[in-house]
Structure formats: C-alpha cells, structure tokens
Amino acid sequence: MPKWPRSPRPSEVVMHELVGEQASWDLKKHLAGCLAGFQTDSSYGAAVFFALEALSGIARDVAIRADAGKLNPDQRDPGWIISPKECVPVPWIWIRALSTAWERYKTEREPLGRAFGLEGGQGRSPTIEKLEQLLDERAIARWIGSQLERARAAHKKVRIEDLVQEAAEKFAKSDVTIRRAWARFARRERQRTKK
Numbered sequence: 001m002p003k004w005p006r007s008p009r010p011s012e013v014v015m016h017e018l019v020g021e022q023a024s025w026d027l028k029k030h031l032a033g034c035l036a037g038f039q040t041d042s043s044y045g046a047a048v049f050f051a052l053e054a055l056s057g058i059a060r061d062v063a064i065r066a067d068a069g070k071l072n073p074d075q076r077d078p079g080w081i082i083s084p085k086e087c088v089p090v091p092w093i094w095i096r097a098l099s100t101a102w103e104r105y106k107t108e109r110e111p112l113g114r115a116f117g118l119e120g121g122q123g124r125s126p127t128i129e130k131l132e133q134l135l136d137e138r139a140i141a142r143w144i145g146s147q148l149e150r151a152r153a154a155h156k157k158v159r160i161e162d163l164v165q166e167a168a169e170k171f172a173k174s175d176v177t178i179r180r181a182w183a184r185f186a187r188r189e190r191q192r193t194k195k
Contacts, residue, residue, distance in 0.1 A: 025064050030057035031091060038093070041134055045117030045127035048101045051094035058088055137181035140167055144182055145189030 034050040034057070065071055066081050077083045105115035113119035118127045144163045151158040164182065168175045 025061060027057060027061040030054070030061075035091075035093070037131070037135060037138075040138065041131065043117070043127075044101075046131055047093070047097035048116045048118060049127055049131050051097040054091065054094045055098075058090060062088065136171075137177075138185055140171060140173070140178055140181040141185030141189050143167060143170075144178075145186075145192060148189075 031054055034054040037053075038046050038050040062071075062081055066076065071082060075082045075086055101116040104110070105112055108115060111119070113126070144160070144167055147163050147166075148158065148160075160182065164175055164178045167173070167178045171178070
C-alpha cells in the first residue's frame, strides 16, 4: 500500500532550518534530545515514548554508518545490518523505562499500549499525540527564539506578536496555538539565547 505524503510537522521544519539539509546525523544529539524531551514531560508514557525514540535513533545511526562503509565488514549482516550479536550503547534510562513497561505488561495483563503508557484510555488522547504536540510547541518556541536572536544580532526591533503571526502562517497553526507554545517555552528560549 503506498504511503500518503504528509506535511512535515513543525518540529521537522524547525530542525531542517536550524541544522540545514547538509547536516550530518548525530546520535549524541539525538539521545540528548530524547532526554531533554523526557525532562520536559517526565511521565511514565513519555519515558517509554522517548526510550523507543532513542532506540530508533540508535538503529538509524547503525544504518547510516553501514551505508557510509564505516563498519567493519566482520560486523555486517545482510538481514540485520550488523550481526545480531553486536553490542551497541543504550543509555540506562531507556533500558529501565522499557523493562518496567514490559514487566507491567506481563504482570498486569493490560493491552500493550496501556501497559507501556502510550494509549490515552477513557477518552484521553494517546501519549504519542500529546508528546508530538509538546515537541512541536517546543520547536515553534525555538523558531520564535531564533528569530528574536537574529533580530537582536542585527540590532533590529521585532515584536513578539509579529513573530506569532509569522509563525502561524509558516506552520499552518492558529495564532492561539503559537501563543500557547511561546508562553510554555519562552523562558527556556530566553535562557538559551542569553548563553
């Protein structure tokens, strides 16, 4: 079945703009981003979500290194990219989050999504939707912060409301959503740009 094209999420747009298309993959930054995301919302479901995201990043890193010919030929495996017996570094926080979820699944016999804290249950949105919204809001705030930083560096004055309207157009979100994102993360952005 063909995949329908989707428009990029705000977090993808911002990352593309901030690091550029030529930027190389950086596993350390990805893992640090997973940890930062978890620290923004340190719930059980967020721990599992970011653990899975971290593992996905580790697998991507192996695939990129394999494609670039940076792996020892003895490590390669045609079916698994690298030999299933190879060890890769996984931060303990993600191992613990996933093992806790697995134990909960086995002992409580709940559906997998609920045991892993990824389903919303009883009319609540799934955790993944909540966390993707959080990441998008964080990215929108990062974009506004970077626009403020550029204006400051060019000794130009810019109003937050003008940036809110520009961001609303850029990301196809309501100005209410943009203001909420800025209100939630403005303090972090101001601290980041002061450094």
